[in-house]
Amino acid sequence: xxxxxxxVARQANVSISTVSxxxxxxxxxxxxxxxxxxxxxEQLGYEPNPFxxxxxxxxxxxxxxxxxDITNPFYAELFRGIEDIARExxxxxxxxxxxxxxxxxxxxxSYFKKKKIDGLIFVSAAVTDAHHAxxxxxxxxxxxxxxxxxxxxxxxxxxxxxxxxxxxxxFLIKNGHRSIGVISGPADDPIAGIPRLAxxxxxxxxxxxxxxxxxVAYGTYDFxxxxxxxxxxxxxxxxxTAVFAAxxxxxxxxxxxxxxxxxxxPRQISIIGFDNISLSRMVTPALTTVAQPVYEIGxxxxxxxxxxxGNPQDEAQSLVLGHEIVVRDTVWNRN
Amino acid sequence: xxxxxxxVARQANVSISTVSxxxxxxxxxxxxxxxxxxxxxEQLGYEPNPFxxxxxxxxxxxxxxxxxDITNPFYAELFRGIEDIARExxxxxxxxxxxxxxxxxxxxxSYFKKKKIDGLIFVSAAVTDAHHAxxxxxxxxxxxxxxxxxxxxxxxxxxxxxxxxxxxxxFLIKNGHRSIGVISGPADDPIAGIPRLAxxxxxxxxxxxxxxxxxVAYGTYDFxxxxxxxxxxxxxxxxxTAVFAAxxxxxxxxxxxxxxxxxxxPRQISIIGFDNISLSRMVTPALTTVAQPVYEIGxxxxxxxxxxxGNPQDEAQSLVLGHEIVVRDTVWNRN
DNA sequence: TTGTAGGCGTTATCAC
DNA sequence: GTGATAACGCCTACAA
Numbered sequence: 100x101x102x103x104x105x106x107v108a109r110q111a112n113v114s115i116s117t118v119s120x121x122x123x124x125x126x127x128x129x130x131x132x133x134x135x136x137x138x139x140x141e142q143l144g145y146e147p148n149p150f151x152x153x154x155x156x157x158x159x160x161x162x163x164x165x166x167x168d169i170t171n172p173f174y175a176e177l178f179r180g181i182e183d184i185a186r187e188x189x190x191x192x193x194x195x196x197x198x199x200x201x202x203x204x205x206x207x208x209s210y211f212k213k214k215k216i217d218g219l220i221f222v223s224a225a226v227t228d229a230h231h232a233x234x235x236x237x238x239x240x241x242x243x244x245x246x247x248x249x250x251x252x253x254x255x256x257x258x259x260x261x262x263x264x265x266x267x268x269x270f271l272i273k274n275g276h277r278s279i280g281v282i283s284g285p286a287d288d289p290i291a292g293i294p295r296l297a298x299x300x301x302x303x304x305x306x307x308x309x310x311x312x313x314x315v316a317y318g319t320y321d322f323x324x325x326x327x328x329x330x331x332x333x334x335x336x337x338x339x340t341a342v343f344a345a346x347x348x349x350x351x352x353x354x355x356x357x358x359x360x361x362x363x364x365p366r367q368i369s370i371i372g373f374d375n376i377s378l379s380r381m382v383t384p385a386l387t388t389v390a391q392p393v394y395e396i397g398x399x400x401x402x403x404x405x406x407x408x409g410n411p412q413d414e415a416q417s418l419v420l421g422h423e424i425v426v427r428d429t430v431w432n433r434n
Numbered sequence: 435x436x437x438x439x440x441x442v443a444r445q446a447n448v449s450i451s452t453v454s455x456x457x458x459x460x461x462x463x464x465x466x467x468x469x470x471x472x473x474x475x476e477q478l479g480y481e482p483n484p485f486x487x488x489x490x491x492x493x494x495x496x497x498x499x500x501x502x503d504i505t506n507p508f509y510a511e512l513f514r515g516i517e518d519i520a521r522e523x524x525x526x527x528x529x530x531x532x533x534x535x536x537x538x539x540x541x542x543x544s545y546f547k548k549k550k551i552d553g554l555i556f557v558s559a560a561v562t563d564a565h566h567a568x569x570x571x572x573x574x575x576x577x578x579x580x581x582x583x584x585x586x587x588x589x590x591x592x593x594x595x596x597x598x599x600x601x602x603x604x605f606l607i608k609n610g611h612r613s614i615g616v617i618s619g620p621a622d623d624p625i626a627g628i629p630r631l632a633x634x635x636x637x638x639x640x641x642x643x644x645x646x647x648x649x650v651a652y653g654t655y656d657f658x659x660x661x662x663x664x665x666x667x668x669x670x671x672x673x674x675t676a677v678f679a680a681x682x683x684x685x686x687x688x689x690x691x692x693x694x695x696x697x698x699x700p701r702q703i704s705i706i707g708f709d710n711i712s713l714s715r716m717v718t719p720a721l722t723t724v725a726q727p728v729y730e731i732g733x734x735x736x737x738x739x740x741x742x743x744g745n746p747q748d749e750a751q752s753l754v755l756g757h758e759i760v761v762r763d764t765v766w767n768r769n
Numbered sequence: 770t771t772g773t774a775g776g777c778g779t780t781a782t783c784a785c
Numbered sequence: 786g787t788g789a790t791a792a793c794g795c796c797t798a799c800a801a
Contacts, residue, residue: 381713784787
């Protein structure tokens with residue numbers, strides 16, 4: 100049996116209210132008594148029972164993280180950032196794999212309406228009207244990670260996808276490539292689809308390079324779709340010397356396609372990915388890619404959430420973190 | 435504000451105890467009233483407040499999963515199995531990344547002693563005396579996943595590592611290999627180190643094949659250590675035609691070393707891994723490996739845990755799940 | 770079979 | 786500045 104507030108009170112020879120005050124508003128208690136209480140707490144190893152507090156205040160010391168799939172290394176690492184901050188704050192984080200499934204999402208949300216949570220971090224998927232409405236019902240702070248919230252005024256932490264994709268294009272161009280294909284995310288994905296494609300294309304255009312429809316294939320960020328997209332792309336644009344993929348997994352898929360067709364990467368075709376997942380350095384040749392500070396995104400999102408939980412009127416300032424190109428072995432210098 | 439038991443009672447015109455009974459022991463209530471109550475529950479969307487129940491019964495509807503690192507795809511998938519069962523049981527699972535760090539482990543455990551959990555799943559790491567002692571203090575059921583508990587009488591769900599490694603050896607031998615190297619886990623790891631090495635060596639011995647110290651290098655299951663181990667192994671045993679690695683990540687490391695040295699896999703050197711992580715099909719050539727039913731291990735471990743939580747005297751029957759060899763492209767048939 | 774009442778540990782409100 | 790006390794919502798003796 101854990102010690103309760105009563106045990107501490109008895110030990111310190113004060114009332115339970117005093118103990119409670121020492122814990123919650125230490126300044127309101129005369130120093131002398133406060134020290135006595137503190138000492139008793141220390142001795143007994145007292146910690147407030149979260150159920151009792153929860154029952155009274157409905158604060159749960161629990162946040163939820165909604166993630167497409169923890170099995171995906173990108174999300175796993177982002178989650179680590181969240182978890183590390185939550186642990187610092189002595190909070191639990193309960194993890195929700197949505198599998199991008201609407202029903203699953205709703206199931207979790209209705210669950211949260213009963214069994215309260217203090218806040219929510221929504222990772223990576225585009226926010227729809229339906230999502231937004233559900234968030235509002237929840238009545239707790241919501242922070243977005245690796246996705247955009249401008250449209251709904253939701254605070255977010257992410258990278259500038261447009262600029263990052265644009266940098267990828269410049270990098271390829273600087274390495275002497277002129278015929279460049281793109282494996283994009285879904286054409287209607289406002290997060291990692293549209294902006295990355297636009298950023299990349301605009302950069303090509305700025306250099307006066309072709310960037311027509313035949314230079315783009317679409318995938319769904321995973322390995323298999325990258326493999327398939329590469330097949331299509333190669334069909335419509337056999338002269339290409341480089342490919343930009345909007346995710347590392349797709350880049351790996353593209354690479355697998357090419358290698359299995361007997362083509363040499365990067366000598367014949369160069370590839371640059373996006374994300375810098377841990378696998379990207381494990382393949383041969385190691386993948387050159389645009390790195391997002393994934394772990395940091397998770398950390399900052401969590402920090403922002405706790406700031407808002409502590410102070411609900413805090414007008415959270417969204418964060419755009421920097422990206423960088425990690426140069427490994429899949430881009431050939433043609434100059 | 436969510437409806438409480440009182441609201442339901444009023445609506446159904448019964449006392450709160452009747453409502454409580456309907457929820458907890460439906461058989462003890464006359465059918466007529468029961469139906470009325472059920473209807474009221476339905477109408478109001480009543481769900482018991484978990485804090486109130488928690489406060490009374492100290493049941494938290496929360497289990498913990500101790501995992502070396504959720505960023506590792508193997509653990510991530512195992513965790514998915516755990517989570518899926520937990521959700522079925524309307525439990526939360528809080529995830530603890532130990533990073534194999536003792537201090538971190540203890541921090542979590544002491545945290546759990548305060549803020550109770552209903553049960554614990556300990557994944558993958560070898561159980562030490564210290565661990566075991568700490569488990570005992572916790573006073574809640576503990577189940578082991580992907581690790582052994584015989585020594586302490588702890589129930590576990592795992593694969594037969596010895597037999598699986600032995601099968602890997604047979605597979606290589608059947609494909610005509612005679613000079614075979616091993617990249618083992620740590621020599622003192624009783625879980626995935628010792629048994630996999632022993633199983634593999636014993637199989638070689640059974641075929642009258644050499645299996646001396648020069649045919650083994652040791653790693654720590656990760657990519658880099660596999661890379662390094664392959665370098666050593668190749669130094670001591672340049673005649674080898676095949677390598678067994680005790681983890682896929684090490685197999686990938688080994689493969690990277692060979693490929694970067696200009697060697698062809700599998701034509702010159704074959705590789706077989708262990709785990710069947712998702713990456714193994716993404717590399718080229720795709721990795722042949724011994725598959726563990728990871729997701730299933732997580733599921734079964736969780737199911738076992740909930741069985742024991744429900745019935746503490748349940749003498750949990752440990753489970754040994756089957757393995758299989760997933761044949762892809764890294765083993766050359768020399769016959 | 771059903772209802773009443775007490776207590777789980779905390780915090781906040783009110784007196785003092 | 787401090788202490789008693791009333792909730793918070795649930796469950797379960799115990800009484801009826």
